Amino acid sequence: DVKVTQSSRYLVKRTGxxxxxxxxxxxxxxxxxxxxxxxxxxxxxxxxxxxxKMKEKGDIPxxxxxxREKKERFSLILESASTNQTSMYLxxxxxxxxxxxxxxxxxxxxxxxx
Amino acid sequence: xxxxxxxxxxxxxQEGKTATLTCNYTNYxxxxxxxxxxxxxxxxxxxxxxxxxxxxxxxxxxxxxxDTTLKQSLFHITASQPAxxxxxxxxxxxxxxxxxxxxxGTLLAVQP
Numbered sequence: 634d635v636k637v638t639q640s641s642r643y644l645v646k647r648t649g650x651x652x653x654x655x656x657x658x659x660x661x662x663x664x665x666x667x668x669x670x671x672x673x674x675x676x677x678x679x680x681x682x683x684x685x686k687m688k689e690k691g692d693i694p695x696x697x698x699x700x701r702e703k704k705e706r707f708s709l710i711l712e713s714a715s716t717n718q719t720s721m722y723l724x725x726x727x728x729x730x731x732x733x734x735x736x737x738x739x740x741x742x743x744x745x746x747x
Numbered sequence: 748x749x750x751x752x753x754x755x756x757x758x759x760x761q762e763g764k765t766a767t768l769t770c771n772y773t774n775y776x777x778x779x780x781x782x783x784x785x786x787x788x789x790x791x792x793x794x795x796x797x798x799x800x801x802x803x804x805x806x807x808x809x810x811x812x813x814d815t816t817l818k819q820s821l822f823h824i825t826a827s828q829p830a831x832x833x834x835x836x837x838x839x840x841x842x843x844x845x846x847x848x849x850x851x852g853t854l855l856a857v858q859p
Binding site: 637673674677691723735736739743 | 751755779781788789790791792793796836840846847849850851852
C-alpha cells in the first residue's frame, strides 16, 4: 500500500516564525502536492512538483515556498507564518503514468499560528 | 471561472437506504472526475474515477455517473451503513494547472 507520511499531526507556531512541513512518500511517485483545507473552502492547491527540483505554483502559492531535493520528499515552507495560514495542510502524491491519476494523501498537519 | 459545487448541507439517511450525492461543475469539461472519502481529522481516500467517455462506474456498493451534458456527477452508496458516514469530495480535473479541483464536500450521516 502507498504510504504518505507528514512530519507532524499538530503544530503551534508564532506569527513571523519560519515553518517547515515535511512530506514523505514510499511509492516512487513522480508527482507530489501540497494543499490546505479550510471549512467552506475545500482543498486548495498550494504547490505541486512533477520531479526532483521541479515545482509549479498551484492556486494559492502566496506566502509559501516548496523544496523537492529527493523524489520521495516534498517540503512546504512558510517563510514568515501569519495567522491567516492557520489551517489543515495535506500532502499527496501520485504516479505520472497515464491512467494512474489517483492521489494518495497523508494524514494532514493541523497548523495553528498565534 | 471553473466552479465545483457540492451540496454543503449534510445528508442524513437511514441505514439500508441509498445515499445519492451530487457534484455540479461549470464553465469547463473535465476529462475525468474522481470521488474521495474523508473522515474527520484524516486525509482524503480515493474511491472511484470516471472518465468523460464513461457514463457509469461501479465498485461494490458504490456507483458513480458522469453526465457531460448536465455537467454533473452523481455518487450513490447502496445499502448504506453507519460506517459510510463521512465527507465525500468530488474532484474533476481542470483549472489553470490541469490538476484536480476539489469540491467542498458533502457530509453523509447514516443513522442506524
